[in-house]
Amino acid sequence: MSELAPPAAPLIFAGTPPIAAQCLQGLLESGQHIAAVLTRPDAPVGRKRTLTPSPVAQVAEDAGLPVIKTAKVTEETTRTLSEYSPALGVVVAYGALLPQHALDVPERGWVNLHYSALPHYRGAAPVQHAMLNGETTTAATIFQLEAGMDTGPVHASAEYRIPELTSAGTVLTELTDLGTRLLDRLIPQLLNGDSTPTPQSGVPSFAPKLTREDAFIDPNRPAQELVHRINATIPEPGAWTFNGENRIKLGVARAYEQDLPDDAEPGQVLLLDSDRDEKSTLVVLAAGDRRGVVLTQVQPAGKQMMNAADWQRGLSRDVRLGGTP
Structure with missing residues (x-):
């Protein structure tokens, strides 16, 4: 009789918009053990302003996962996260900073999928600012989350060439595919403590959310x-x-x-x-x-x-x- 494989270590996933839902779906399809999902609260959508769950919440609910909805990660939220005893947290465009008490919950901390070659274009709109500046390449980067904005050391990065005649939305979708594959390969190393991140080097630039x-x-x-x-x-x-x-x-x-x-x-x-x-x-x-x-x-x-x-x-x-x- 063969021995059963040990259960995969549980992960917490935090994210909100469609690209985060795309990543969550990819991780679920690859067999990653997501214990619970953290996302922003339901928001009004469309002309009728109907309260609608975030794209991440919809994927999580379809998969039968527990969903924690909050605009701000309080100590009460942190206690809820702790109940799942996560080994690792994964963040993709959650929409709010995680305070230190939340960062300390998973045994291996949190990693973030970011859409630039850090430290270039730290912030909410890295792809948009790269394209505004006429960049021809960007990257999907997995870094260890710290209290600062996108300041943590880098575990892995994959370059992406920006095509002609394409939108930031398309680039984000393709970068998410690239980043999800990178993250999926990296998670076993992260859980085992076998990945040593490299401090960011170079002069940082910033990418705030774009306005009308x-x-x-x-x-x-x-x-x-x-x-x-x-x-x-x-x-x-x-x-x-x-x-x-x-x-x-x-x-x-x-x-x-x-x-x-x-x-x-x-x-x-x-x-x-x-x-x-x-x-x-x-x-x-x-x-x-x-x-x-x-x-x-x-x-x-x-x-x-x-x-x-x-x-x-x-x-x-x-x-x-x-x-x-």
Whole structure:
């Protein structure tokens, strides 16, 4: 008769948004023993502002896991976490700092999946700020959580190349896949105490949450800057500008590689021959440096996101975007 394998050491998972739910689902599918889940309270969603469990709570509830919902980790919350005798805690975008009394609960402490090559882009929006700054690479990083903001030593990191014509939302989804695989491989070493983290080195930079104003697209700015800003702010807060008095949202964009007509003015929307395919035409926004931005999708006020060419066909010839936010 064969001996039964010892039960896996229990983990606590803390997270809230869709990327955290994606990671939790991946860890569950790989067989990790999640004892309980910590997440933010139900929040109003949609036009009717219906109270809705967080994406992490929904995954946990579907899996039959205990769910602890709190906006602030108090000593009472810590006592509840202690009841599960966790060996390790895992954090992915929980949305609040864990105080020291909570950090001390798991035997092996807590690790955090972060979306940059630390110490670069510490904070809530590392991918968005990397893309705003025109970075071509970022990383999924697993680090030991400390009381400071993203300051702990690094257990593992995997580089990710940011594709052209992609949004921050897509990058976050792909980084989560990468980070979940990295975390899944690392957890046995963490539980056994076999992973020795390396202190962060280099000059830190910071990535606070983006605001609605950060997502405003001003056509007077250079084209490449506009491309970075558009892609970095999709889906949140959502790249936007004005068409006259009407607010519109923009889909992912890229730089137009040919010269614009001599009379093109910033904010003007042009229908031009493709710079990559002789058989097609493109919707191009003229920028402040006399270069162009290829628009792929546009969402007019009160409508769904649509193909930019379909949107352009329904407009007059002299369309000007921009204004003052």
